[in-house]
Amino acid sequence: MSHLTLELDWGIAMMVLCYGGGTNTTAMILGLIDRNIKPDLIIMADTGGERPHTYAHVELMQRFLESINFPKITIVKKVDKNGDVLTLEDNLLQQKALPSIAYGWKTCSQKYKIQPVDKFLNNHPEAIACWRRGEKITKLIGYDADEPDRSGDFDCKKYKVEFPLIEDRK
Numbered sequence: 001m002s003h004l005t006l007e008l009d010w011g012i013a014m015m016v017l018c019y020g021g022g023t024n025t026t027a028m029i030l031g032l033i034d035r036n037i038k039p040d041l042i043i044m045a046d047t048g049g050e051r052p053h054t055y056a057h058v059e060l061m062q063r064f065l066e067s068i069n070f071p072k073i074t075i076v077k078k079v080d081k082n083g084d085v086l087t088l089e090d091n092l093l094q095q096k097a098l099p100s101i102a103y104g105w106k107t108c109s110q111k112y113k114i115q116p117v118d119k120f121l122n123n124h125p126e127a128i129a130c131w132r133r134g135e136k137i138t139k140l141i142g143y144d145a146d147e148p149d150r151s152g153d154f155d156c157k158k159y160k161v162e163f164p165l166i167e168d169r170k
Contacts, residue, residue: 013135014126018117018142019044019061019073021054025142026061028164032140033068039140042073043120045113049089076116088112121158136160 017032017039019025032039042065044058062073078088088111121127121137130137139161 012138013130013133014041014137015039015140016041016043016117016121016127016137017140018113019058020142021050021058021061024144024165026057028140028142029061029065029070031164031168033070038070040071040126041124042071043117044073044075045116046075046077047088047112048077074120076120078112078116131158138162140164 015037017025017029019029019042021044029042058073058075065072127137136157137159139159141161141163142165143163144165
């Protein structure tokens with residue numbers, strides 16, 4: 001995470017950790033704690049079809065993060081225009097289809113993880129203020145260190161994306 005630490009020395013407008021509820025993003029949080037780096041927000045996009053042990057782990061992490069005065073995990077979900085929650089599982093059952101990853105695509109991650117997080121941030125006062133100042137939000141993604149091919153160029157007008165587990169391995 002040396003690259004991330006260097007960025008912090010320069011000053012980051014806002015840091016958002018995208019939490020998946022599993023081993024990698026938990027390791028990413030522990031690495032930040034070890035380096036005394038505290039994100040502004042921790043956000044988990046719940047697809048509605050996570051395994052029971054994932055939900056149990058998220059609850060455990062909520063208590064742990066609270067005990068060390070870290071931000072609470074904000075859970076977001078995909079919703080329709082009426083505010084009704086849409087789950088990946090329901091969508092697959094309606095479509096009578098497998099997740100897109102079974103066909104080599106990643107549209108499920110886009111629809112049920114990235115979009116709900118971005119929608120939440122698009123309406124978050126601190127994020128809006130950051131963008132109005134012309135600053136980017138740093139998003140931390142916990143891709144495994146053995147998956148550097150997944151860490152393509154995610155940077156855009158609104159975000160600078162960091163992959164601490166991959167960076168730590170370099």
